[in-house]
Amino acid sequence: MTGLLVVNPRSGSGGSSAGELVAEARTLGVEVHELSEDEDPGDVARASRAEVLGMAGGDGSLAAVAAVALERDVPFVCVPFGTRNHFARDLGLDRDDPLGAVRAFGGAERRIDVGRADRRLFLNNVSLGVYAWLVHRREHHRRRRVAFARVRAWAAVLTHRQPLGLAIDGETVDARIALVANNAYSIDFPTIGARDRLDEGKLHLYLPGDERSAERFVVSAAAGRLDAAIDGEPEVLQTPIEFRIEPRALRVLVPDGGG
Numbered sequence: 001m002t003g004l005l006v007v008n009p010r011s012g013s014g015g016s017s018a019g020e021l022v023a024e025a026r027t028l029g030v031e032v033h034e035l036s037e038d039e040d041p042g043d044v045a046r047a048s049r050a051e052v053l054g055m056a057g058g059d060g061s062l063a064a065v066a067a068v069a070l071e072r073d074v075p076f077v078c079v080p081f082g083t084r085n086h087f088a089r090d091l092g093l094d095r096d097d098p099l100g101a102v103r104a105f106g107g108a109e110r111r112i113d114v115g116r117a118d119r120r121l122f123l124n125n126v127s128l129g130v131y132a133w134l135v136h137r138r139e140h141h142r143r144r145r146v147a148f149a150r151v152r153a154w155a156a157v158l159t160h161r162q163p164l165g166l167a168i169d170g171e172t173v174d175a176r177i178a179l180v181a182n183n184a185y186s187i188d189f190p191t192i193g194a195r196d197r198l199d200e201g202k203l204h205l206y207l208p209g210d211e212r213s214a215e216r217f218v219v220s221a222a223a224g225r226l227d228a229a230i231d232g233e234p235e236v237l238q239t240p241i242e243f244r245i246e247p248r249a250l251r252v253l254v255p256d257g258g259g
Helices: 018-027 041-047 059-072 086-091 098-102 130-140 146-158
Strands: 003-007 031-034 052-057 076-080 108-117 120-122 125-129 166-168 171-173 177-182 185-188 191-195 203-207 210-214 216-221 225-230 233-238 241-254
Touching (some): 003 018, 003 041, 003 076, 018 031, 018 052, 018 098, 041 059, 052 059, 052 098, 059 241, 086 191, 108 125, 108 177, 203 216, 203 241, 210 216, 216 225
Parallel strands (some): 003 031, 003 052, 052 076, 076 241
Antiparallel strands (some): 108 120, 108 241, 125 177, 125 225, 166 171, 166 216, 177 203, 203 210, 216 241, 225 233
16 A cells, blocks of 8 residues: 655654654655645645555644544554654554654554544544643743743643633533543543543543543533643634544554554
8 A cells, every 4th residue: 555654854753863754664665745844734645645644743743644544534654753642652652663653554453533623633632721721822932942931831820710611511610621532541630641542432521520421522611712722732712612532433553563
């Protein structure tokens, strides 16, 4: 099968270089496209006729290519090449071995769940409220020194005490933070742990002191919009938001013997 690997050379990998990834992929006969500054990975994938679509980047860039793979019903390859690589971890990949992950082209296939926030696909989770607000502020200050930006953002979070005015399926809840997850996480706010599986077929909604699971949630807010972080990327969502699970919808390839 023909394969395409989209590479974000600006992702924060702590190991292999973009050049090493490109060389490894080409050795396997996989076409490679390195993203320029303003290119969208989903647009690049959509313009390709490859039979396997892969993305080398952080959590925020994976879903765009995965969405195209799902639309076409072709396999998706995740190559951990970002800062945290939560999806790769939960998929069972070695986050420190992106070159090994490239070998998933031609590897074993798994079926996993994806989540939707209205039409927007997510692989990990959608945060609403304080954490999402933190992500927005961190993005706003990203051109400043990283350490200073983090301190400034967390200081703002500690003084940001306004409730969200949330309602979950019509039930009003008093919370400053909410998380909708594709499958169950171990959660200890503000820390998010790992997922044991990616094919449970359930969304999990977390509020401080409360956890719910279902195939669908509708979240509304008094303001009619919410700051959100979708797989760690800042976004503003209009409410009400319909969250739903698509069980075992995505075909994912993992290296033989892994995942």
